[in-house]
Structures are given as C-alpha cells and as structure tokens.
Amino acid sequence: MSKKMHIQLTVNGEAQEFLAEPRELLIHTLRERLNITGPHIGCETSHCGACTVTLNGKSVKSCTVFVAQADGAEITTIEGLGNPDKLHVLQEAFKEHHGLQCGFCTPGMITRASKLLEENPSPTEEEVRFGMAGNICRCTGYQNIVKSILAAAAEMSASKEAAE
C-alpha cells in the first residue's frame, strides 16, 4: 500500500476532498468513495465506455484514470446532467425513442452523447455513430440510441433557436 495523497475534485458541482492511494481508479473513487454509482464498470480496459464521465471538458473512461491524475479536476457524471424534476434533453430522448434496455451502458452513453452534442450540435447520423463508437451497448443494436441522440440534437437546436 502506497502513501496516500491529498486529492481535491469537483464532482457535479460539489467540492470533494479526501486522502487516497494514488493507484485508486477514478471509477472506484466515484462509485465507492463518493457513492456516485451512475457510471459503471464494464471492462476495465477503456473499451466499453460504461464508466464514461466528463473530466475537465473531455469525455473520459474513468476506469483507466488514477485518481491522482484527476487531482484538481472538474468532473460531471450522469448524476450531474439532469434531475427528476428536469431531465436532460438526452435523458428524455432516450426514454422517448427506446434508446436503452438493461440500462447498464446508459449513464456512460448519455454522458458521452452530451459531450458529443456540445462539440457538434447538429451531427449527421454518421457523425453520431463515429462519435459514440467508444461506448458499447449489448442490448439495443444502437439504432435507437442513434435515433435518440439525433432527436435530442434537433430538440436542443430548436430550443436554442427559439431562445434567440
């Protein structure tokens, strides 16, 4: 067991401060230490994307990030995207278009999609498929996930136009 480090994080807008072994993986910090269990563990090798969070503005697989590397970071998980009173447009779209089945990939999928739509607010289907290729779903065959994301993009563009 190695010496513990002093770590500071901001997770979903809340400041967190604790001592942790540097080898602790960020996904375990979130799930075990902070009880943020939306992000899941599917592969431990960065392939499946179930653990996807937004870390300092980038989509990151938190299963292969040491908490030491994340010191000082700002992190958003699925829990920070919407709440029961006001769901994120993507959360609504996934429900509406049957973009999920077992739900295990869903938090990572939606978290990644939220970043994708920030980077590219009006993606083509091809761009969605490419941009989501780091997130694996075993249930849906992706067709309705892609549909959900395109619908959310349209919805977000429409409300942005309305606001302008």
Place this chain on the structure above:
Amino acid sequence: MKDDAGVTREQRVEALGGMGCKRKRVEDARFTQGKGNYVDDIKMPGMLFGDFVRSPYAHARIKSIDTSAALALDGVVAVLTADDLRPLGLHWMPTLAGDKQMVLADGKVLFQGQEVAYVVAKDRYIAADAVELIDVDYEELPVIVDPFESMKSDTVLREDLVAEDGSLPDGAHGPRKHHNHIFTWEVGEKEATSQVIDSAQVVAEETMYYHRTHPCPLETCGCVASMDKVNGKLTLYGTFQAPHAIRTVVSLISGIEEHNIRVISPDIGGGFGNKVGAYPGYVCSVVASIVTGVPVKWVEDRMENLMTTAFARDYWMKGKISATPEGKITGLWCEVTADHGGFDACADPTKFPAGFMNICTGSYDIPTAYLAVDGVYTNKAPGGVSYRCSFRVTEAVYFIERMIEVLAIEMNMDAAELRRINFIKKEQFPYQSALGWEYDSGDYHTAWDKALKAVDYEGLRTEQAQRVEDFKTGKTRKLMGVGLSFFTEIVGAGPVKNCDILGLGMFDSCEIRIHPTGSAIARLGTISQGQGHATTFAQILASEIGLPADSITIEEGDTDTAPYGLGTYGSRSTPVAGAATAMAGRKIRAKAQMIAAYLLEVHDDDVEFDVDRFVVKGAPEKFKTMKEIAFAAYNQAIPGIEPGLEAVSYYDPPNMTYPFGAYICVMDIDVDTGEVDIRRFYALDDCGTRINPMIIEGQVHGGLTEALAVALGQEIAYDDMGNVKTGTLMDFFLPTAWEVPNYETDHTVTPSPHHPIGAKGVGESPHVGGVPCFSNAVNDAFRAFGLRHTHMPHDHWRIWKTANKLGLHG
C-alpha cells in the same frame, strides 16, 4: 358510442395502455438518471470483498498452495482453498447438467482461469494484492483443446469419473464411450434416415464448426452474500437470471433451509444466458459470509467473465441432407461433437443434454431425420449456455440454414426457391417434426413471400450476377452477398412433463394484488435483464383486468416476495410467465365479475367484461368500473365472497411456442481487405400476438447485432496450450455503433393457439435467425467462385483467406 362521461370506448382502451400499444418503458426513468441498482451498487456495512487466485495453466496438478504471505497482509481477512471447503462438502458443486464442478481446485485444474483460491479482504485493492501473494506450485499436464483428439487421448481429464478398476461409470445421460466422453444423445430414426440418404438421388454433405463464443453482457457476474448469524438468514444478491432456482440450489448444497435464504436479483445489466448458471464465486462468497459473519461482495472483472463463466456454442456439426431431383428434401442427418470444456455445466432442461438441438429440421417438412450429439471434455472453460437463444436452437438453426444453402449449391438451385418448396405448409400445423416436436402454428409461405417482395429479391439476384461479371472483367473488387435465413425457434420451456432443471419443473408464475383504490402490484417468477418486463407485463394485465398499466407495479427478482418461477432465459418469460400473468388476471376478473353482479344486483352471468368495467348485458349504461369493483372488494361484505382481490397462477405450458421469421441481408465484401459492408438487413418476425411493438423492435435490433457479432468476428479462441486468446474487449469482438447497420423490421402475426394471449416470445429470434443470415451472405458472395462453405466467424482476415484460397487475388 359514448358513455355517460363522454368518453368513447376507444379512448377507454387507449387509457389502459394495454397490449399492442407502444408503451414507453417505466424502467427508463431510473436508468437514464444513473439510478439503476445493479449488484456492484450494493453496499452494506462492514462488507468485505472476495477475489480469486486463478490458474494460469489449462491442465495442471496442484502440488501446494502457500497462503501465508497473503494472510499476513494487513486487511486480508481469510483465504479459502479446496481444503477449507472440503469439510463442508462444498469443494465441488453440482452443475445444471448433472455433472459436478470444482468450486476451488481440488488437486488439479482443468482450464485456464479456473478458481484455485478465494481471498477475502477489506477492499478490492487489498484483495487483488493478496491474490498476487499466494504461491501455487503447479505441475503441468498435457493439454487437450480439441474434442476429437480428446476422444482418442490417453490423458484422463476427469479422474473423478473413472472407477478404480479403470471402468467408466455411466454419466448423467447414460453410458460413456471413453474417459473424456460425457454422453451420447440420439434422436430420430438412425436406420431409416441412413437408408433414405444412401438411396437418394441428391445428397449434400458438409461439416461446419459453430465456434465457441460468449454472451458477454456489459455487466459481469457478481454477488453480495450476507449471512445474518443472529437470525440465521442468508441474503444473497446477485446477477441471477433464475433467482428461485439459485435459492433452491444454495439450500441443497449448503444445507441452509430454503426459508432462511432470500435471493434477490437486483437490476441486471444484460444476461443473454451468461447469468443462468451457478458459479464458484457465488458459493465462495456465501461460505465467506458464513465464516466471517459479515457481507461479502464478489464481482468478476471482464477477463474473468470471458475466460471462466459460461461460454456458448462450440459445436462441430456434420450433416447430410438428401432430396429428390425436384428439390424436395427427403432426409436429414446430423452428427454433433460438442466441446463442453472441463466440466459439463451446460444449462439445458435435464432430459435434453444438447438442448433443443433436435429442432434442427428447421422450418421444413423433412420426413426422416436423425441427430446424434456426443459431449466431450477438454481443457476449456465449462459452460455451454444458450447465448440469446433457447437451448442450442441457434446451433440447430445455423445447421439447417447452412445445409439448405449447401443443398442449393449441390442442386444448382436458387436457395429461396428451395426453401419455399420445402416449408411446412400452413395447413400442416400443428406439425409433428421427425425429431419429436409439435410445432404450434406458422404461416411460412406468407412470411417468405412478404420478405422476398420487400427486398425485391429477383432484383438483388440480377444485381449480384452483374457484380460477378464486373468483378471478372476487373470493374470492381467488391462482391455482393445475399444472405437468406428462415428460422423456426422453439421457446417457452416448458411443459413440466418433459422440461425440468435439477428436477424443478419449468412452469412460471404470477401473483396479483389489487389495491382498494384500483391500482395493483403483480409479482412474477421471472427477472428482466433489459427486456422491459415492468412495462410489458403491466400491459398484459391492463388488457386482462381493465386497470391502467400505469397503475400496475411489476416486481420480480426477490424470492421472499415473488412466487416461485424458473426465471428468464430461453425466451420463456412471455410464453410462460406472460401466460401466468394473463391467467392470474383472469382469476381476478372472475371474482370481479361476481362482485360487479352483486353491486349491479343482477346474476353473475348477466354482466360482461368491457375494457375497464363490467356492464349489464344489453344495458351498457349500467356498469361498474374495475376501480369501483376493487374498492367494493375491500369495503363491502358481499355474501359468499371473501374480501380482497388477489390471485396467483402457476402456469404449466401445454407446449413450447414456435416463433419464426424471414431475414435477408445484403452485403458487399471487399475481396482485397475482407471487409464487409452491410447494405441492407430486412427482418420479418412472427412472434404471435405483439404486446409492445416498440419493445419488440428494440429486441430485434439488439438480437441482430449480437448475431452480427457472432457471425462476423466474436469468438473465444484458445491456443494449443489452452491459453484464452480473446480475454479482453480488445480481442473479443463487440460491435460498436460504427459497425452496425440500420435494420428494417417487419412482421406477420400468427398467434400461438395454446397460449392464453397467443404470444410466442421474440427476444432471441433475431439472434437465432440472424447468425445464419449474416453467415449465408458471406458464403453467398463467393458462391459464384465455387465456395460451398466456410466456417464462422467471418472476420476480415478469414474472409481474405477465403478469397485468397479461391484464387481471387490474382
């Protein structure tokens, strides 16, 4: 017609959200917000973590295990080995297939990754450190990874199955031919089939390997065992597709009385067959919790999941099919060599050691057939589960759908036409197959014609012929394949008279409680792993009992509250538990009818059910809604009727259901890179009555994608030393959004005549029908160049090799 509230009948139907509507899923609110509750989300005070020392060798004797350094590590609570489990009789456990399996290595290991010791520590990091500190001294033994070699080898894999005098005691399925042989299972008429084939004018033969793969749900297997020593109760949370069966098994092997065991399947992150069986991790966690008196969690990582828990397939299938010169099939012969790994842990109904492989006559009227399956031990992981299929149906359908293609090549016939002239005709149902099944209903010709028309089949063949010409003249390097598949599934296991697992009849159950204010809870013996049971079972009930689906809670997975059932796999939830739900609903309705008649002051027979109420016959303005009836059941003393409104049904299905479908895939294949581009995939499914078209479509998309994976690259591969070559998601192919096409879905509806609502089940059809469809497309692309058959998985490298062997690289 409008009733007194100005609401039309149609509006009342719509308000129920019953069968046939595209009801949105009630599960999604929690899943989209990251509030699902999966097994690894469960935290209990004082909870410890378990982790395994696993064998790096595929076959080795264990000379010693030194746990001292691990035990000396701060935070390590215990280390279990077979020696610790032996006094409890838990160092071995029974498998679902009538064999037994080591929980922890008892003197030797039989596959790479086998469980050798179980560490219990304060957190998962300490447990992982301790695993590294355990020193196991192995003596390597000869490794066998080929079932044919195994049947010839002098090396004995399972000494425990050889008597002291060297004789071979019978296995669970009869006599054994060799010390590495598990069983022979024969169905059909051997002599007659042999005669028909030997004397036939046309015979096609082919041997095909259906490679080993893995269901690989995104969530791996795991559990939390919590033994409360004060009240003697064991609570076991876990990724169980069959929670009640797990409770019974745990009771039988641990000696804890069943009423003192509560098994809970929380949300499950996909199953696909991987979570049917009982694994050493469950047993060790239970023992560890009993020993330590605190909860113990075990969750496998992905590599452990792929290497050790429940593989699928691994069938070598040798076929012969005979026909008249006109193409009418006269006989089918199928010999299977099944590689079951080190222990026979197949998940099949007891009387079916090769599952429903005897559905291999497919959708065709084949008068004579014979099937023989030999199960064989090798140094590979145990398992043999139904990966998104009903007990080896995927193997059976792949076999027949490839044999049809091979026969078409042999006869120089169009494969679509060959299918058409051999389909079982609509008027032949119920149809008795040569290998012993009674198909309930079907209209194959209608489905086939609809599918061929939808894709302009003749146009595709014209285009394909042109492509071949263009290829030959150097205008293109891409070939075009048209994949056909017409499948008949056999699901909904099953009738208790011939279907049981470990002696437990494969019925299922539903219990309904109607609350006084007109809402309800229904509990079932099944457990959803993404199928959306909370949504669809409420729809069945809404239509049956006339209360809105939104007012009905569906609960599954807690053995303390749910009625006994055999769980969710083999597409059995809708055919069996769905039937139980309808039948329990009808019991509710029968009592409601009596209450309504009392309230309306007429005879029971003078009221009839209408959507959400009972009306007086001929006087629809006189009625009592189900909501009113529910309240009356709790607040009125009705002569001759007990208070309350509850019902339970245990449904023993009279027969299996036989969903079917027609799939067509169009792909382009780059001859120089082996890459495939799926241009079009059309899927027509007939699953009988359709409960929720949105969910059906989602199931079809998902099943087809798993089929694409299996056909085009997914495999559990071993090297000669028994090393798993595909133990991570880097090597084990799971398609991403980038590789997957958009699918076109379609349907016909041929209800099951014996199911209360006519539903047949759909979750596995797309996988069963999809695998041969993708594979046939690849094979078909090369047909013009002389290819008869090439084995799956058709990854780019293998396709390139096929093209190379055919001389297409110049």
